[in-house]
Amino acid sequence: MDLENTKAQMRKGILEYCILSVLSKNSCYASDIIRELKEAKVIVVEGTLYPLLTRQKNSGLLSYRWEESQQGPPRKYYELTPEGKTYLEDLDKSWDELVESVNLIRSK
Amino acid sequence: MKITVSINLGGYSFNIDEDAYSELKLYLKSLELHLAAEESSSEILSDIEARMAELFRSRLTLYKQVISMTDVKEVITIMGNPEDFSDGESTSRKAKFYTPGPHRMYRDPDHRIIGGVCSGMGAYWDIEPWIIRVIMVALIFAGGLGLLIYLILYIVLPEAKTTAQKIEMKGEPVNINNIKESVKKEFDTVRKNMNL
Numbered sequence: 001m002d003l004e005n006t007k008a009q010m011r012k013g014i015l016e017y018c019i020l021s022v023l024s025k026n027s028c029y030a031s032d033i034i035r036e037l038k039e040a041k042v043i044v045v046e047g048t049l050y051p052l053l054t055r056q057k058n059s060g061l062l063s064y065r066w067e068e069s070q071q072g073p074p075r076k077y078y079e080l081t082p083e084g085k086t087y088l089e090d091l092d093k094s095w096d097e098l099v100e101s102v103n104l105i106r107s108k
Numbered sequence: 109m110k111i112t113v114s115i116n117l118g119g120y121s122f123n124i125d126e127d128a129y130s131e132l133k134l135y136l137k138s139l140e141l142h143l144a145a146e147e148s149s150s151e152i153l154s155d156i157e158a159r160m161a162e163l164f165r166s167r168l169t170l171y172k173q174v175i176s177m178t179d180v181k182e183v184i185t186i187m188g189n190p191e192d193f194s195d196g197e198s199t200s201r202k203a204k205f206y207t208p209g210p211h212r213m214y215r216d217p218d219h220r221i222i223g224g225v226c227s228g229m230g231a232y233w234d235i236e237p238w239i240i241r242v243i244m245v246a247l248i249f250a251g252g253l254g255l256l257i258y259l260i261l262y263i264v265l266p267e268a269k270t271t272a273q274k275i276e277m278k279g280e281p282v283n284i285n286n287i288k289e290s291v292k293k294e295f296d297t298v299r300k301n302m303n304l
Contacts, residue, residue, distance in 0.1 A: 030159060045188020047139075050155045054148050072165070073119030076155065 011042055016052055017095060018042050020061065020080065020088045027079035029067070053078060061087050112174055118154070118161030122168075124175040130295050131180045134288060137271055141287050142190035144272060160187060211279035214268035223262045231277045 015037070022028060022036045030049065037043040056062045061084035066074040080088065113129045115122050124132065139156065143149040163183045164175055213232045215224035226244055230237030247254025268274045271290045280286055 030155060031162060034159075045192050046159065046186055047156060047188040047190070047193045050152045050159075051143065051146055051193055054146075054152045054155070058147055072161075073158070076158075 008044075011044070012048075014095075015042055015048065016056070017088075017091045019049070019052060019056065020084060020091065023062065023078055023080050024085070024088055027065075027077045029075040029077050033078070056084070060084070117164065118158035120161045120165060122161075122164060122175055123173060124180075125177060128175055128177040128180040130291075131177060131184075133295075134291055135180075135184050137287050137291050139190050140270070141272055142193065156187065163187075212273075212276050213265055214273055214277040215262070215265045216274075216277060217267050217269070218274075223258075224267065225258055225261045225265065228265060228268070228277065229261075232279070234278070 018037060018040065019033060022033050028036075030053065033053075034043065034046055034049060037049070043049060053062065057064065057078070060081060062078050063081050064076045064078045067077050069075045111126045112123045113126055115124055115129065115132075136153070136157070140149070140153060143152050146152060160183055163186060164179060167179050167182075168175070211232070214228050216227035216231050216237075217224050219227035219231075219237060221227070221241065226240040227237040229240050244254045244258060247257065266273075268277045271287050271294075274290060275286050
């Protein structure tokens with residue numbers, strides 16, 4: 001068993017959930033999402049984010065709009081679709097359940 | 109003194125050292141390859157390019173206007189290796205993509221005389237394109253059949269545009285090492301042409 005690998009696997013599992021959670025507060029563009037994920041230390045290399053974002057967009061959880069920016073080319077702002085909101089609510093529930101289960105096992 | 113190249117990355121224009129440019133191009137190529145199995149891979153790529161452009165912009169000042177090798181290496185470290193991106197979902201698809209290299213006929217734009225049909229056939233069967241050209245010309249003079257064949261093939265065969273397609277054309281397995289080699293070859297040709 002490789003500790004680093006196990007840690008990476010754990011992070012990957014919750015990354016998708018974290019992206020949706022970040023976007024549940026307000027619409028963001030990719031660099032905002034990255035900043036939040038980095039602060040929370042759930043992402044190590046930035047490249048991981050982009051395939052996930054596009055995958056979530058393609059499956060209808062996210063939508064985006066182009067917004068002008070003063071510093072350069074227009075930026076892509078992502079937001080949750082109604083479908084994404086229900087999806088996130090489900091994930092919230094199962095996250096709570098998971099935490100509970102793990103705590104239960106650890107406290108025994 | 110160093111030669112710089114002017115590039116457009118994510119809608120920004122940059123001046124970049126030649127060696128840094130080839131490093132960056134190599135990185136983007138290997139990303140392209142890794143994401144090839146992904147749906148909307150070009151969209152992911154342009155998002156990544158936009159982010160890299162932003163990171164480069166933050167490294168430039170009034171007194172530092174050219175992107176150097178160090179900048180490229182730093183930004184690549186931030187973005188990560190394409191191997192690190194893939195999660196469980198895409199590994200199975202990637203495995204399918206990697207095993208044995210598909211072999212398809214394309215038109216070869218790099219060695220073409222007219223439309224790249226003969227050079228493409230040559231690359232596919234691994235024979236000198238001039239042999240096919242001679243046969244084609246002979247068929248054209250012998251009743252014009254060659255012209256018809258050429259036209260049909262020109263329409264039917266797609267052009268090998270991406271590095272992955274160029275490797276497929278020769279029937280070599282598409283993997284990072286092959287891509288790297290092809291890209292290096294491309295650079296050498298460009299360099300030679302510049303020296304002429």
